[in-house]
Amino acid sequence: MEIIEMYCDLLLARIGLLETMKTIDESLEECVNGLIWVAPRLHTDVAELKVVSDMLFAKYGKEFGQYCRMNHFKKVNERLMAKLSPAAPARSLVENYLVEIARAYGVVYEPDPASLQEVDDLLELGPEPPKGGSGGSTGGGGGGFSAPYPSVDPFPTPPSQY
Numbered sequence: 001m002e003i004i005e006m007y008c009d010l011l012l013a014r015i016g017l018l019e020t021m022k023t024i025d026e027s028l029e030e031c032v033n034g035l036i037w038v039a040p041r042l043h044t045d046v047a048e049l050k051v052v053s054d055m056l057f058a059k060y061g062k063e064f065g066q067y068c069r070m071n072h073f074k075k076v077n078e079r080l081m082a083k084l085s086p087a088a089p090a091r092s093l094v095e096n097y098l099v100e101i102a103r104a105y106g107v108v109y110e111p112d113p114a115s116l117q118e119v120d121d122l123l124e125l126g127p128e129p130p131k132g133g134s135g136g137s138t139g140g141g142g143g144g145f146s147a148p149y150p151s152v153d154p155f156p157t158p159p160s161q162y
Contacts, residue, residue, distance in 0.1 A: 003080050004038055007031040008052070024060060032056055033075035036068035041084050091115045 010031045011018065017025055024032055039053035057065040067073060071081070095115035102109030 003034070003077055004042070004046075004049070007035050011035070011052070018059070024064075029073070030075050030077060032060070033068045033071070033073055034077055034080055036065055037071055037076045038080065038084065040069065 007030075010028070014025070014028060018028065035049065036053050036056055039049040043050045053065070056068075068075075091112075092115050095111050098109060099111050101107075
């Protein structure tokens with residue numbers, strides 16, 4: 001939804017440009033294509049998207065709108081398409097989410113080994129990069145050490161006064 005909100009903000013900020021030009025400005029292509037593409041997918045959740053989409057149809061024509069709905073121009077954000085895809089997420093991703101949620105709440109959870117094996121197979125992309133200091137490398141620093149992920153509680157406990 002953040003991407004859609006940014007598109008709406010951009011459209012609002014450039015409304016003058018949108019009104020004065022007969023053709024779509026290059027800086028608004030992804031925004032306009034994305035909003036038209038997403039409208040039928042989220043019209044029940046955000047009714048205003050249908051109104052915006054209809055206005056863009058009226059501005060640029062029915063044929064342009066139909067091409068946008070099919071992503072004919074290949075301008076719709078890939079991340080947006082992935083998030084709104086009807087395909088179910090990978091089992092390994094769901095299993096990893098369940099493991100992390102169980103860890104955050106201190107619940108004993110035994111993950112499915114077959115699902116976790118899929119992740120291990122994906123992670124084996126080749127030999128491990130060399131570790132160590134500045135052995136003549138012109139790379140971008142880091143010293144071969146990986147930074148640990150901070151352990152932040154994703155669901156903090158509210159203060160006791162509530």
